[in-house]
Amino acid sequence: MVYFPTDMESKTAVVDEGKVMASPSKEMLLDWYRQMVLIREFEETCHQLYEEKRITGVYLHLYSGHEASGVGSMAALRKTDHVITAYRDHGIALILGMDPKAVMAEMMGKKTGSSGGKGGSMHLASKDHNFWGGYAIVGGHLPLAAGIALEARYRDKDDVTMTYVGDGATNNGYFHESLNMSAIWDLPVIWIIENNGYGMGTEVERASGQIELHRKAEAYGIKSFGRVDAQNALDVYAVAAKAVEYARTNGPAVIEHVTYRYRGHGVSDKQYDARDDMSTELKEWMKTREPIKILRDCIESKYGDVGDILAKHRDDAQRIVAESVAFAEASALPSSYEDLLGNTYVASELVYKTDYSIGAGID
Amino acid sequence: MAARNVAMREAIRRALREEMHRDENVFVMGEEVAYWQGTHRVTRGFLEEFGERRVRDTPISEMAIGGAAVGAAMAGLRPVAEFMTINFAFLALDAIANHAAKVRYFFDGMFKVPLVYRAASGWGNQATASHSHAPEPIFAHFPGLYVGCPSNSLDAYGMLKASIRDDNPVLFTESIALYPKPSPMPEDLDEDYLIPIGKGDIKREGSDVTLVAYARGVDWALQAARQLARDGVEAEVLDLRWLRPLDMELVYKSFKKTNRCVIVEESLPMYSFGGEVAANLQENMFDYMDAPIKRVAAEDVPLPYSKDIELLALPNAQKVVDAVKEIL
Ligand SMILES: Cc1ncc(C[n+]2csc(CCOP(=O)(O)OP(=O)(O)O)c2C)c(N)n1
Ligand SMILES: [Mg+2]
Numbered sequence: 297m298v299y300f301p302t303d304m305e306s307k308t309a310v311v312d313e314g315k316v317m318a319s320p321s322k323e324m325l326l327d328w329y330r331q332m333v334l335i336r337e338f339e340e341t342c343h344q345l346y347e348e349k350r351i352t353g354v355y356l357h358l359y360s361g362h363e364a365s366g367v368g369s370m371a372a373l374r375k376t377d378h379v380i381t382a383y384r385d386h387g388i389a390l391i392l393g394m395d396p397k398a399v400m401a402e403m404m405g406k407k408t409g410s411s412g413g414k415g416g417s418m419h420l421a422s423k424d425h426n427f428w429g430g431y432a433i434v435g436g437h438l439p440l441a442a443g444i445a446l447e448a449r450y451r452d453k454d455d456v457t458m459t460y461v462g463d464g465a466t467n468n469g470y471f472h473e474s475l476n477m478s479a480i481w482d483l484p485v486i487w488i489i490e491n492n493g494y495g496m497g498t499e500v501e502r503a504s505g506q507i508e509l510h511r512k513a514e515a516y517g518i519k520s521f522g523r524v525d526a527q528n529a530l531d532v533y534a535v536a537a538k539a540v541e542y543a544r545t546n547g548p549a550v551i552e553h554v555t556y557r558y559r560g561h562g563v564s565d566k567q568y569d570a571r572d573d574m575s576t577e578l579k580e581w582m583k584t585r586e587p588i589k590i591l592r593d594c595i596e597s598k599y600g601d602v603g604d605i606l607a608k609h610r611d612d613a614q615r616i617v618a619e620s621v622a623f624a625e626a627s628a629l630p631s632s633y634e635d636l637l638g639n640t641y642v643a644s645e646l647v648y649k650t651d652y653s654i655g656a657g658i659d
Numbered sequence: 660m661a662a663r664n665v666a667m668r669e670a671i672r673r674a675l676r677e678e679m680h681r682d683e684n685v686f687v688m689g690e691e692v693a694y695w696q697g698t699h700r701v702t703r704g705f706l707e708e709f710g711e712r713r714v715r716d717t718p719i720s721e722m723a724i725g726g727a728a729v730g731a732a733m734a735g736l737r738p739v740a741e742f743m744t745i746n747f748a749f750l751a752l753d754a755i756a757n758h759a760a761k762v763r764y765f766f767d768g769m770f771k772v773p774l775v776y777r778a779a780s781g782w783g784n785q786a787t788a789s790h791s792h793a794p795e796p797i798f799a800h801f802p803g804l805y806v807g808c809p810s811n812s813l814d815a816y817g818m819l820k821a822s823i824r825d826d827n828p829v830l831f832t833e834s835i836a837l838y839p840k841p842s843p844m845p846e847d848l849d850e851d852y853l854i855p856i857g858k859g860d861i862k863r864e865g866s867d868v869t870l871v872a873y874a875r876g877v878d879w880a881l882q883a884a885r886q887l888a889r890d891g892v893e894a895e896v897l898d899l900r901w902l903r904p905l906d907m908e909l910v911y912k913s914f915k916k917t918n919r920c921v922i923v924e925e926s927l928p929m930y931s932f933g934g935e936v937a938a939n940l941q942e943n944m945f946d947y948m949d950a951p952i953k954r955v956a957a958e959d960v961p962l963p964y965s966k967d968i969e970l971l972a973l974p975n976a977q978k979v980v981d982a983v984k985e986i987l
Contacts, residue, residue: 353784353964353966354786355786355787405963405966406965413965413968414788414964414965414968415787415788416785416787417964418787419787419788419964431789432787432789432790433746433747433750433789434747435719464719465719467718467719467720468718468719468720468721468750469721469722469750495719496690496698497691497694497695498694498716498718502716503718503719504718629965629967629968630963630965631967631968631971632968635963635965636958636963636968637958637960640960640961
């Protein structure tokens with residue numbers, strides 16, 4: 297059976313409430329297309345580089361297939377808002393505008409990488425973009441999101457924290473404690489559950505007693521904006537805009553994004569992608585629910601032939617990613633003890649004895 | 660006796676499978692243990708053979724895995740609960756330290772907790788800081804819990820069997836780096852081959868220096884011993900196999916002969932296996948000590964992603980050789 301939930305309640309909810317957000321402009325839609333093809337090109341290149349052992353390691357979780365989920369929802373944010381996610385973080389980083397060169401260099405563990413080569417694929421972050429990072433322990437970033445949102449609440453700012461979390465992570469204690477805390481403290485978090493049908497090899501139905509995952513948040517009194525077809529960036533945006541507006545003044549909101557991962561769980565889990573039923577399902581999604589095609593069709597139906605612009609975005613994506621690979625490969629690997637030990641701690645005059653043997657920070 | 664090389668993964672799988680056949684109360688649970696055949700393939704084929712009742716996929720719920728194992732064990736089952744990797748056992752640390760280890764004690768012997776936690780452990784391959792722990796000593800801190808850490812296939816087989824059959828809770832760690840490593844197992848191995856909990860082993864005899872290790876550290880110690888032998892130095896390599904109970908008698912016996920000791924471990928250096936063994940040695944073997952006791956461990960730093968500095972942080976055979984040379 298092909299995994300594809302059909303009850304996307306929120307679509308009707310958007311219309312029913314009669315408060316549809318201003319529809320995105322032509323420029324916005326074209327820019328979403330730009331972002332989505334950049335992510336796809338970046339991710340598929342990472343996949344290729346890993347096959348060729350030019351990216352090494354055991355963890356590389358790609359965002360291919362998820363593009364509309366991130367692009368549509370983050371389009372509802374403003375610059376001062378916050379974003380945090382798990383290890384499937386490349387797409388989020390690129391949407392926020394992190395330099396693809398620094399991101400690719402991080403994949404290769406280079407000094408010029410966004411985390412200096414220390415973090416790798418699972419730990420992208422950028423202070424300049426209010427991107428608080430990708431985290432590798434399932435659910436571990438969720439209380440951090442609550443804390444980041446607490447800062448805004450504490451200081452009376454109306455910035456929101458957009459938090460991406462997988463379906464599998466909703467079964468983990470971190471999820472429940474963090475959501476409950478956000479509810480009782482009215483924290484401005486938008487909990488976006490990216491339901492791609494699986495946590496590694498486990499289907500949602502085998503892992504969660506409640507398979508409409510947004511309802512788990514409702515149980516804590518969090519306002520639910522329902523399920524969204526997250527292969528459609530416009531639907532994603534419409535709901536996210538409402539949820540963001542709500543969270544700014546009220547408190548936490550939840551949205552369930554129904555999406556799909558095109559490259560399985562991650563590179564270390566190949567055997568799973570090989571399953572017959574999985575590849576049939578994947579083909580079905582790619583044929584009928586391809587997010588880039590859905591957006592393209594929508595743009596063309598509204599604005600006619602914009603083929604030239606779209607082609608330019610695709611060419612640019614190829615060029616940008618190729619440049620990022622060249623940059624990353626030309627960069628040096630960290631190699632010294634200083635590289636290894638640096639930034640274990642903040643260098644501080646308040647610490648009695650700081651030397652390398654206790655891992656003191658080197659700035 | 661004829662022997663055949665078997666990967667440690669296969670030895671563990673075989674031990675677990677045989678114990679499930681032997682005792683209906685033994686069952687496995689954990690993330691991806693059933694339909695996905697186990698992240699590390701230890702439970703490959705189990706679902707088909709034993710069915711969903713005894714091979715249970717769990718959600719990503721480590722706290723519940725850790726604690727449900729305690730309850731099931733108290734109630735009379737013999738759970739073998741798997742943490743996909745030991746990094747995730749931190750989420751269950753409370754269930755492990757406060758309940759698995761203490762229930763029997765705080766009810767003054769009313770209950771038994773015959774469970775085994777299995778966890779893949781160790782670092783390397785750019786798994787990055789939060790997925791790169793070898794924290795066995797943390798778990799060995801708590802009285803009430805035993806901790807076993809095999810270094811080869813035969814040991815893994817006999818140690819896991821003893822852990823499953825014993826009525827106490829055991830944390831059993833499996834070095835990811837050792838899973839694929841073949842080592843000899845007798846062809847006609849007895850299904851009741853058990854290694855007593857807490858019994859260490861001499862992996863190589865020698866008279867010049869004692870190398871004390873466990874799990875992956877044993878590999879580094881043995882490599883170092885071969886290298887040292889070329890320079891005429893005969894190292895005795897001890898594999899303590901269990902961090903709790905800790906077979907210090909074995910160390911004392913060797914130390915009385917060699918009067919020198921280097922302790923090797925994959926884990927971090929502060930509050931460590933090395934510190935524990937060294938402290939016991941100086942307290943009890945002061946009169947036999949001819950040189951300072953040395954420790955080879957990981958660098959005192961979280962593990963980075965980037966490959967060259969990751970290797971810098973890890974212990975290796977050369978670091979063991981260097982440490983030995985410093986005290987000869
Ligand atoms: C606490 C913890 N347990 C287990 C893992 C191993 N693990 C990594 S990702 C993952 C699946 C998560 O699935 P989901 O939340 O649906 O996110 P997705 O990968 O589908 O984006 C698991 C089990 C982990 N990293 N952390
Ligand atoms: Mg998922």
